Amino acid sequence: MNKQLLIASALLSANLTHAADFELSGYVGLEWREHFEEGQFNNANNEQADRQLGLTAEPEMVWSLADGEQTIVFKPYVRIDSADDERTHGDIRELSWMTYGDDWEVTAGISKVYWGVAESQHLVDIINQTDFVEAPDGEDKLGQPMVKLSFIRDWGTVTGFVLPGFRERTFPGDEGRFRTELSMDIDNAQYQAGEEDAHVDYALRWNHTIDDYDVGFSWFNGTSRDPIFAPARTSGELVPFYAQINQLGIDLQATLDSWLWKFEAIYRTYDDSVKNDFDQLGTLTQRDFGVENYTAATGGFEYTFYGPFETNWDWGVLAEYQYDSREDGSIAIGQNDVFLGSRIAFNDAASSEVLAGISQDLDSAGTQSFVMEFATRINEGLKLNVDVFLLMSDDDENVSYQFKRDDYVQLSLNYYY
Amino acid sequence: MNTFKNLAISLATSIALILGMSAQAEFNLSGLSAEEQGLAIAKERKARDIGWGDSSSSVTMTLRNAQGEESIREMRMQSLEISDDGDKGLTIFDMPKDVKGTAFLNFSHIDKSDDQWLYLPALKRVKRISSRNKSGPFMGSEFAYEDLSSFEIGKYTFKFLAEEKVNGVDCYKVEQIPTDKNSGYTRQVAWLDKEHFRGQKVNFYDRKKSLLKTLTFSDYKLYLDKYWRPMQMDMINHQTKKSTELNTITLAFKTGLKDSDFNKATLKRAR
Numbered sequence: 257m258n259k260q261l262l263i264a265s266a267l268l269s270a271n272l273t274h275a276a277d278f279e280l281s282g283y284v285g286l287e288w289r290e291h292f293e294e295g296q297f298n299n300a301n302n303e304q305a306d307r308q309l310g311l312t313a314e315p316e317m318v319w320s321l322a323d324g325e326q327t328i329v330f331k332p333y334v335r336i337d338s339a340d341d342e343r344t345h346g347d348i349r350e351l352s353w354m355t356y357g358d359d360w361e362v363t364a365g366i367s368k369v370y371w372g373v374a375e376s377q378h379l380v381d382i383i384n385q386t387d388f389v390e391a392p393d394g395e396d397k398l399g400q401p402m403v404k405l406s407f408i409r410d411w412g413t414v415t416g417f418v419l420p421g422f423r424e425r426t427f428p429g430d431e432g433r434f435r436t437e438l439s440m441d442i443d444n445a446q447y448q449a450g451e452e453d454a455h456v457d458y459a460l461r462w463n464h465t466i467d468d469y470d471v472g473f474s475w476f477n478g479t480s481r482d483p484i485f486a487p488a489r490t491s492g493e494l495v496p497f498y499a500q501i502n503q504l505g506i507d508l509q510a511t512l513d514s515w516l517w518k519f520e521a522i523y524r525t526y527d528d529s530v531k532n533d534f535d536q537l538g539t540l541t542q543r544d545f546g547v548e549n550y551t552a553a554t555g556g557f558e559y560t561f562y563g564p565f566e567t568n569w570d571w572g573v574l575a576e577y578q579y580d581s582r583e584d585g586s587i588a589i590g591q592n593d594v595f596l597g598s599r600i601a602f603n604d605a606a607s608s609e610v611l612a613g614i615s616q617d618l619d620s621a622g623t624q625s626f627v628m629e630f631a632t633r634i635n636e637g638l639k640l641n642v643d644v645f646l647l648m649s650d651d652d653e654n655v656s657y658q659f660k661r662d663d664y665v666q667l668s669l670n671y672y673y
Numbered sequence: 674m675n676t677f678k679n680l681a682i683s684l685a686t687s688i689a690l691i692l693g694m695s696a697q698a699e700f701n702l703s704g705l706s707a708e709e710q711g712l713a714i715a716k717e718r719k720a721r722d723i724g725w726g727d728s729s730s731s732v733t734m735t736l737r738n739a740q741g742e743e744s745i746r747e748m749r750m751q752s753l754e755i756s757d758d759g760d761k762g763l764t765i766f767d768m769p770k771d772v773k774g775t776a777f778l779n780f781s782h783i784d785k786s787d788d789q790w791l792y793l794p795a796l797k798r799v800k801r802i803s804s805r806n807k808s809g810p811f812m813g814s815e816f817a818y819e820d821l822s823s824f825e826i827g828k829y830t831f832k833f834l835a836e837e838k839v840n841g842v843d844c845y846k847v848e849q850i851p852t853d854k855n856s857g858y859t860r861q862v863a864w865l866d867k868e869h870f871r872g873q874k875v876n877f878y879d880r881k882k883s884l885l886k887t888l889t890f891s892d893y894k895l896y897l898d899k900y901w902r903p904m905q906m907d908m909i910n911h912q913t914k915k916s917t918e919l920n921t922i923t924l925a926f927k928t929g930l931k932d933s934d935f936n937k938a939t940l941k942r943a944r
Binding site: 281283318320324327354356358359361368369370373395406408413463465470509511513514515516560562563568570603604605606607633636637639670672673 | 736738744745768769770771772773786788796797798799800801802803805806808809810812813814855857931933936937938942944
């Protein structure tokens with residue numbers, strides 16, 4: 257990681273000596289998150305926050321060289337949280353150099369990549385680690401060091417990735433929300449690979465558009481972004497363990513008139529040694545860690561009514577099904593779940609939109625979640641977001657159970673410049 | 674007989690274009706039905722707009738509500754003419770600031786629905802979107818998507834109505850009925866000037882056949898000695914009293930854009 261920083265800063269300083277187009281943009285934000293219920297894991301030593309105030313900033317600096325044929329981007333991010341020290345954090349979302357030709361493109365440095373088509377969960381998307389302290393939906397990502405090379409051909413785009421350096425997932429602290437019952441010992445993460453977080457991962461992707469169909473195949477080899485939570489021997493804490501995996505992914509979208517049909521699936525394999533270790537640990541602790549080769553999939557549709565009820569709205573209706581072959585709600589949230597949602601784009605001058613949806617665990621009648629996201633522009637630079645997240649579970653074996661009292665309403669104001 | 678007439682008209686048009694003469698001298702509507710006259714005018718309009726190759730422009734939109742409150746949009750557009758199909762276009766949004774970097778890729782087609790992708794920079798996500806939404810507002814403005822798409826003969830059936838003056842300019846008044854059932858309009862009435870076949874004014878009638886909007890074109894500039902482009906377009910919604918002013922700030926043709934500048938990879942790196 258340090259090496260990438262050095263290369264990128266060398267590039268930056270080299271660039272600054274030449275005349276280059278420079279552009280600064282970004283936002284600063286204020287956030288107020290209110291929880292309705294007391295923390296589930298309050299004890300004599302610490303109490304989970306009921307109210308979290310946040311200050312965020314994400315400036316983006318772009319240098320454009322050689323008539324735009326080369327671009328350098330620097331995008332740091334910082335959040336200060338009033339209650340949770342772990343949520344107060346910074347990250348380099350991007351610090352990269354990009355150049356391209358007619359049918360190829362290279363990016364080197366810290367960057368972000370998105371794969372996939374589904375809305376309710378993002379199985380195929382694996383390059384960047386989740387910045388979990390940001391939000392429980394897992395949509396915020398940490399910057400990933402990479403060298404990325406794409407070839408754009410008539411038969412599709414092929415992209416190869418070399419990923420030197422691994423980012424550990426962020427977790428809320430004891431005073432935060434969306435924590436586990438046992439404290440997370442994030443300073444002592446364990447790795448299968450001897451190189452630990454210096455292990456070099458590889459990935460390859462092909463994607464193409466064939467008429468109304470957008471299709472992608474991907475392969476990833478390296479350190480799993482999803483930690484396995486192992487109990488520490490002495491401290492009684494949880495230790496994140498990062499295994500080596502091979503993962504194949506497919507994503508497919510059919511865009512047929514007002515219908516979007518979406519499908520994503522992955523097949524993930526672990527090494528036998530790791531499977532055996534966790535089998536033994538599982539027997540000892542009477543737990544299933546889910547370390548087995550498995551398939552997971554998400555599929556569904558989005559149908560949009562354009563201008564319903566004599567309005568200018570786009571009114572979309574979404575349904576997605578989530579499957580995991582391990583069929584165990586204590587391992588995977590979306591193992592047999594249905595997501596039903598609706599979104600409205602009001603198409604007004606303020607670009608107002610609202611998305612609301614509910615997820616129901618079909619294996620556990622008492623486990624469901626509700627999400628609502630509303631956004632509107634207050635004036636040219638100011639955007640208001642209202643987010644509601646509710647999670648119910650009466651099944652103490654279910655992953656969701658530990659977050660059942662972390663329901664919140666959140667107001668955020670972002671000023672863009 | 675009709676085929677022969679149409680052929681004769683297009684032949685005359687082609688010869689006029691080849692000779693580089695003002696086609697108006699050759700343009701003759703006599704002896705045609707109103708529908709044939711409408712089609713002949715539309716074909717002439719299209720014929721005068723072939724061969725522009727590619728273009729690059731920056732545009733602002735000023736949205737005004739009934740109270741006169743303004744909201745500004747800024748965007749840059751790149752377009753590529755495709756000879757046997759609809760054009761390709763890439764639009765990059767600069768204002769409002771919260772959508773800065775959002776980009777839109779469009780492959781328009783004559784005989785089937787357009788292919789469209791949207792790039793969301795915060796997520797780094799490219800989304801294929803439905804192009805079914807022709808009648809929806811573009812960026813919250815009074816322009817619908819279909820108002821901004823390129824003029825194609827197959828999109829309408831035509832009927833010549835009259836010769837009229839608009840702002841002191843002699844015009845053909847032509848009725849255009851959209852062929853696409855997803856259009857937000859039952860009909861349009863367009864005024865094209867007789868000298869250059871440029872749009873001067875269009876009235877749009879909604880699904881209830883009442884007057885919805887009026888578009889006026891002004892400040893025409895000539896490019897490559899052949900292609901006229903309006904630097905200002907004003908769309909007024911008579912029902913909501915909202916309006917949108919669209920101004921072309923910069924425009925250049927034959928900037929060297931190629932087919933390889935229009936794909937999902939260029940959409941992602943568009944700035």
